[in-house]
Amino acid sequence: MKQNGFTRRDFLKTAGIVTAMAAVGGIPADLFGEEQRMARFPEKTDMILLTSRPPQLETPLHYFKDSITPNEAVFVRWHISQIPTSVDLSEWRLKVGGNTEKQLSLSMNDLMKFEKVSYTAVIQCSGNSRSLFEPRVVGGQWGNGAMGNVTWAGSRLKDILDKAGLKAGSVDVSFNGLDEPPLPTVPDLVKSLPVDKALEDDILVAYEMNGKQLPMLNGFPARLIVPGWYATYWVKSLSEITALTTPFEGFWMKTAYRIPDTPCGCIPPGSAQKKSIPINRMTTRSLIIEPANASSLKVNRPVTIMGIAFSGGYSIRDVIVSVDGGNTWRGAQLGKDMGRYSWIQWTFPWKPEKPGKFTLMARATNSIGESQPFDGLWNPSGYLWNKIEKTEVEVR
Amino acid sequence: MKNLTSLFLLLAVSTVSLVYAQDSASKDMVHSITLPTVKVELRAGEGKDETERYCGICHSLDYITTQPKLSKAQWTATVNKMVKVMGAPIPDNEAKRIIDYLDVFYGTGK
Numbered sequence: 396m397k398q399n400g401f402t403r404r405d406f407l408k409t410a411g412i413v414t415a416m417a418a419v420g421g422i423p424a425d426l427f428g429e430e431q432r433m434a435r436f437p438e439k440t441d442m443i444l445l446t447s448r449p450p451q452l453e454t455p456l457h458y459f460k461d462s463i464t465p466n467e468a469v470f471v472r473w474h475i476s477q478i479p480t481s482v483d484l485s486e487w488r489l490k491v492g493g494n495t496e497k498q499l500s501l502s503m504n505d506l507m508k509f510e511k512v513s514y515t516a517v518i519q520c521s522g523n524s525r526s527l528f529e530p531r532v533v534g535g536q537w538g539n540g541a542m543g544n545v546t547w548a549g550s551r552l553k554d555i556l557d558k559a560g561l562k563a564g565s566v567d568v569s570f571n572g573l574d575e576p577p578l579p580t581v582p583d584l585v586k587s588l589p590v591d592k593a594l595e596d597d598i599l600v601a602y603e604m605n606g607k608q609l610p611m612l613n614g615f616p617a618r619l620i621v622p623g624w625y626a627t628y629w630v631k632s633l634s635e636i637t638a639l640t641t642p643f644e645g646f647w648m649k650t651a652y653r654i655p656d657t658p659c660g661c662i663p664p665g666s667a668q669k670k671s672i673p674i675n676r677m678t679t680r681s682l683i684i685e686p687a688n689a690s691s692l693k694v695n696r697p698v699t700i701m702g703i704a705f706s707g708g709y710s711i712r713d714v715i716v717s718v719d720g721g722n723t724w725r726g727a728q729l730g731k732d733m734g735r736y737s738w739i740q741w742t743f744p745w746k747p748e749k750p751g752k753f754t755l756m757a758r759a760t761n762s763i764g765e766s767q768p769f770d771g772l773w774n775p776s777g778y779l780w781n782k783i784e785k786t787e788v789e790v791r
Numbered sequence: 792m793k794n795l796t797s798l799f800l801l802l803a804v805s806t807v808s809l810v811y812a813q814d815s816a817s818k819d820m821v822h823s824i825t826l827p828t829v830k831v832e833l834r835a836g837e838g839k840d841e842t843e844r845y846c847g848i849c850h851s852l853d854y855i856t857t858q859p860k861l862s863k864a865q866w867t868a869t870v871n872k873m874v875k876v877m878g879a880p881i882p883d884n885e886a887k888r889i890i891d892y893l894d895v896f897y898g899t900g901k
Contacts, residue, residue, distance in 0.1 A: 432853075434829065437825060445853070446851055447829035448850055480825065482821070482822050483820055531861075533858065578849060581849065646876070
């Protein structure tokens with residue numbers, strides 16, 4: 396299991412950047428062939444550093460013991476290197492136009508005049524857990540920390556589009572942010588939603604994360620929130636919303652962020668993707684947070700196995716847990732329900748009665764019956780990962 | 792009634808604006824950060840200079856070092872994507888040297 400490298404790693408601090416080489420007993424060294432580092436970026440805590448320009452920072456798993464992920468620990472993922480590092484709110488405007496009656500140019504104060512809406516929602520990178528794919532795939536080598544659970548607040552996209560007067564014949568709505576490509580030939584990061592999706596009540600232009608302004612690296616001053624869908628659509632440092640009368644065909648929709656057009660979004664491992672569709676709603680997942688992988692437990696001492704579960708916009712119906720590698724399963728106790736877009740915490744009391752190695756597993760099912768596979772589903776971009784994870788512990 | 796509504800709206804707006812008013816050291820409306828510089832050292836060898844020079848135009852070199860070991864076909868596809876899709880200005884002969892370097896030092900050897 397690769398992810399235990401993130402919790403059991405020696406590291407050396409040097410000038411704010413921490414270098415950490417995998418140093419985990421009992422794990423084959425070649426599994427950790429890639430360098431692992433920690434870094435502290437502005438307004439962020441010590442995060443697992445994937446890349447620095449543009450930044451990709453992963454959340455250490457211990458933050459998921461809390462139901463809400465603090466702003467400074469929420470993962471960071473930018474695509475093109477000219478990212479905003481300074482925003483003057485007296486000049487920043489959100490432009491809304493295209494196939495609309497009016498062209499709007501909203502200041503932050505204008506944006507805040509719409510009804511304020513707030514809810515808690517999981518934000519998760521499409522490629523979360525990509526490093527677990529086998530065979531391995533190209534791309535950001537995330538462990539399980541490219542996600543978080545945040546209380547967002549902002550204005551409904553629908554209210555903004557209503558104010559602009561969305562005209563008949565609109566098919567897609569595109570979203571652009573302040574980040575810019577390093578060369579004119581590099582496609583700017585622009586995403587789109589079908590117009591029916593864009594008009595759903597729950598889609599926000601959020602200007603608050605957990606009651607505070609957004610950190611610059613998480614999309615200050617405002618970002619799109621598409622709850623239940625992967626974060627590729629949650630455009631950061633939003634600056635332009637455009638209603639389109641023809642399907643949007645930008646690179647980041649037409650070529651990138653696509654999944655196989657099969658019921659599972661998967662194809663045989665190592666094969667080539669043929670027919671594809673844009674990635675969209677999140678798969679159902681659960682994760683054991685405590686005990687951490689490779690923990691040592693004591694015989695007859697009770698422990699509480701604890702974790703989280705979430706799905707793409709449907710409440711978690713149940714979580715079942717196995718302490719014997721999947722042979723027998725029992726229901727976990729679900730924690731406080733924080734809404735259908737939030738993750739839910741679960742607990743499972745356990746008293747190991749004999750020494751030995753134990754494999755802990757958890758499996759979540761949502762309210763429409765979507766669950767998690769025992770074997771990893773494979774696609775060439777490393778998306779949709781939701782395999783039932785195994786936490787290995789030793790009881791002495 | 793209309794005036795009352797306006798007053799309420801004004802109050803509501805003032806409240807939410809507080810989040811911004813409290814922000815940061817600067818009293819003005821500017822919010823800024825300074826990104827750290829992270830040094831990444833590629834493995835020494837034939838083709839390292841070209842790899843640093845061309846790949847580093849658009850992204851930090853940890854985009855290379857954090858990848859799993861890739862096959863030569865995967866590295867070739869990646870470099871070709873950078874040239875053909877992203878428009879990286881890499882001459883053909885240099886692209887070939889970069890692919891060879893990545894294959895030798897960051898590849899599976901397959």
